[in-house]
């Protein structure tokens with residue numbers, strides 16, 4: 001039961017200004033820090049300053065701490081009362097609520113603005129998925145990022161029950177017959193813009209590796225099974241993965257070959273009776289690999305590159321790779337030693353692997369653009385809050401023109417990314433799969449290049465705005481530190497930034513009409 005809070009005047013509080021009787025005021029709340037001062041991570045001396053002891057320390061507090069500090073149970077109980085006739089104005093975001101910080105939300109989703117893309121159904125969906133994310137996912141994301149373990153199965157199960165694992169795969173037949181978010185949205189109603197919202201909401205906690213740990217291997221590893229798998233195999237695996245009982249990874253990249261998929265060395269050879277494949281080789285940087293049950297594997301065969309589904313068995317070893325992002329994603333080095341797999345596990349035609357792999361790329365890159373652009377927006381929000389609450393040279397940080405110039409750059413990049421992304425999403429919505437492959441591969445590649453390049457600039461600027469806190473893992477700049485450390489990852493995964501830029505330009509040159517002359 002919470003204790004009863006008393007009401008004090010500021011004069012009452014001022015009398016408690018000695019080391020053995022020490023109170024402070026933060027945002028109209030009165031805290032007794034007499035016993036806590038010896039435990040305070042910032043030291044005892046800060047409390048004994050004449051303008052702090054028995055005084056209003058709101059400004060000093062918010063210049064040095066995130067609001068969430070006062071929400072932690074061990075600190076919350078230091079509060080003994082409130083100030084008579086005054087109201088607290090600072091509160092944590094209510095689960096499901098949109099942020100009121102300018103540029104913290106995509107414009108088209110705010111009720112004051114208009115959008116050619118978002119309807120009432122999208123806004124309702126946003127609210128529900130944000131609430132789920134705030135209440136169920138975010139606490140687990142923060143805890144797992146601390147202990148490095150994979151996302152908790154209780155969270156994965158709740159995602160499955162709400163159809164979120166299935167919606168992660170985009171619109172399509174796999175949604176049929178499922179109850180999505182307790183019936184909030186019908187399977188046939190779920191479109192690319194619902195998917196865009198989902199992709200962006202699920203990264204809002206800012207914990208980059210955790211998001212990938214949440215079954216994101218399925219987003220890239222399952223489509224080849226859905227589109228090219230033998231019906232029996234497909235139905236079994238889709239059911240197991242989308243119900244959260246099993247995990248799947250896409251295992252293409254090797255230490256020998258990344259973007260150059262033609263250079264893969266893993267081999268698959270048929271047994272003399274032609275009934276099985278024998279697979280040998282290695283794979284590297286495989287997301288969810290440490291805990292996956294299935295692997296969608298790119299192999300070299302006599303007929304050329306072929307994609308084969310491998311179930312975890314003796315001879316499949318997965319080892320965690322220490323990346324600069326996070327072990328929650330389960331990034332693995334994999335070895336296959338004489339693995340025996342039925343030929344029915346072949347996904348698509350023998351020798352047709354390049355098509356199976358490439359057919360996945362547009363959606364994968366688009367999904368990465370959704371997450372990366374949302375993370376950039378989160379950093380803009382963090383910076384806007386920080387420049388407002390932090391004082392330097394006697395004024396808020398935003399009084400400095402250099403800081404405002406940085407913010408202008410960051411906001412412009414984040415907005416440009418979102419608007420370009422929405423325009424491409426609209427095209428995807430109106431094109432079939434083949435048209436997307438023909439007409440959107442170049443634009444999506446260029447968009448991803450733009451977003452990852454902008455993100456790295458935003459990360460650098462954010463560190464400058466936050467100073468030392470931007471490189472400190474705890475405290476006010478913790479999201480900036482995390483972002484700055486993990487952001488290069490997006491520029492590598494799903495096609496390296498420069499390779500994608502080049503792909504976009506090569507496609508444009510290929511499409512130039514013969515009479516293209518000045």
Ligand code: HEM
Nearest residue numbers: 031041042046052057060061064065066069075078475476
């Ligand atoms: C109820 C009141 C307070 C609580 C519960 C509290 C708690 C904390 C905690 C948990 C930290 C570690 C960093 C973090 O997690 O953000 C910290 C750091 C610090 N605190 Fe406090 N604090 C309080 C009031 C104050 C006040 C009034 C001042 C200054 C006048 C102060 C000065 C500092 C300083 C200088 C640091 C180190 C900051 C850094 O490393 O950047 N604290 N405090």
